[in-house]
Amino acid sequence: MQPIGANAQLLSNDALAKWLIEDFPFRIQLSSIFPFIPVSGHSLRYAATGALTPGNAIGQNSPIPEDTKQPNDPNRVYRFAEIATHFRVSYKAQDIFSSNANDQVAVQMALAVRELLYKFWILFERGDASANPEEFDGLLSLVNPGNTIDLQGRPLTLEDLDRAKELVRANDGRCVVIFTSSIGKRAINASHYVRGLRPDSEEMEFTCPDGTIKFEHVLKFDGAPVYINDLNQVYECGHNHVGAAISPENVLELNGMEPPLATNIWFLSLGPGNLHGIKPEKAQNIITRSTILADASTLVYHLSMPAGIALGSSAALSVIRNATIPVCGK
Numbered sequence: 370m371q372p373i374g375a376n377a378q379l380l381s382n383d384a385l386a387k388w389l390i391e392d393f394p395f396r397i398q399l400s401s402i403f404p405f406i407p408v409s410g411h412s413l414r415y416a417a418t419g420a421l422t423p424g425n426a427i428g429q430n431s432p433i434p435e436d437t438k439q440p441n442d443p444n445r446v447y448r449f450a451e452i453a454t455h456f457r458v459s460y461k462a463q464d465i466f467s468s469n470a471n472d473q474v475a476v477q478m479a480l481a482v483r484e485l486l487y488k489f490w491i492l493f494e495r496g497d498a499s500a501n502p503e504e505f506d507g508l509l510s511l512v513n514p515g516n517t518i519d520l521q522g523r524p525l526t527l528e529d530l531d532r533a534k535e536l537v538r539a540n541d542g543r544c545v546v547i548f549t550s551s552i553g554k555r556a557i558n559a560s561h562y563v564r565g566l567r568p569d570s571e572e573m574e575f576t577c578p579d580g581t582i583k584f585e586h587v588l589k590f591d592g593a594p595v596y597i598n599d600l601n602q603v604y605e606c607g608h609n610h611v612g613a614a615i616s617p618e619n620v621l622e623l624n625g626m627e628p629p630l631a632t633n634i635w636f637l638s639l640g641p642g643n644l645h646g647i648k649p650e651k652a653q654n655i656i657t658r659s660t661i662l663a664d665a666s667t668l669v670y671h672l673s674m675p676a677g678i679a680l681g682s683s684a685a686l687s688v689i690r691n692a693t694i695p696v697c698g699k
Contacts, residue, residue, distance in 0.1 A: 405646035447679035505677035536687035643685035
């Protein structure tokens with residue numbers, strides 16, 4: 370005779386929650402506000418010039434000095450990368466195993482789009498077209514060396530943050546955002562704690578998973594809100610020596626203090642003429658194509674994302690490199 374509990378289970382069933390859920394999602398918070406500009410050609414060129422010379426106060430009948438400006442960087446051209454992935458779904462799986470909770474194609478499609486976004490935000494910081502022509506140049510390739518503060522593994526200070534933010538002069542230094550990893554956010558917090566100060570915050574509006582609107586306090590420094598990207602680079606660090614990069618999934622297993630971890634803290638002015646994304650004008654954000662295997666048993670879905678980033682004024686970007694978390698009490 371079957372146990373009562375086993376028989377009871379035959380009269381019921383497990384409810385299946387919708388979607389295939391990530392156990393290790395990476396935060397890409399800047400994606401919610403990062404602007405993209407459509408480009409009608411295969412690339413975008415910015416013509417930039419050096420520092421302007423103030424005009425002259427002249428007397429009566431005095432000559433007016435000439436100061437005709439010319440573009441100073443003919444190579445400031447930004448091209449697209451094609452980020453792609455694919456998945457397969459058999460006809461039988463789609464016909465029989467789809468349910469009122471999940472559609473086999475829709476589940477795979479949602480995760481594939483997320484994978485494309487992850488790759489974009491990896492390249493956003495570390496893309497290097499000189500090493501791999503299929504990538505677009507990321508922030509590390511675009512930032513002006515004069516706008517770089519390299520701490521070489523030293524703990525972050527409030528003075529470092531103040532100095533780096535002042536290097537962003539585009540848009541009169543207004544509407545700056547800070548972009549960093551979770552290690553960078555913790556370093557910003559700790560740089561206040563070691564001074565006995567409380568970090569500043571700003572109340573911002575967010576949509577919860579259930580669709581409701583909620584207000585949360587977001588860390589900010591000198592008016593600039595902090596956005597976390599778990600895919601930014603984090604490095605091993607010891608005795609003020611910066612070592613090898615650590616994969617994003619492994620960073621989650623470390624406390625950031627022992628061993629010390631170093632990361633970059635970016636200061637950005639977003640929008641046309643500053644830092645922004647680019648996408649082909651007549652292409653969709655995510656392009657989907659499907660083919661059928663030769664035996665006609667399976668559909669193969671290819672997803673691609675043609676995109677890149679562009680920097681107008683070099684004064685729209687600065688960085689604190691290789692910052693570590695200050696230790697309270699030291």
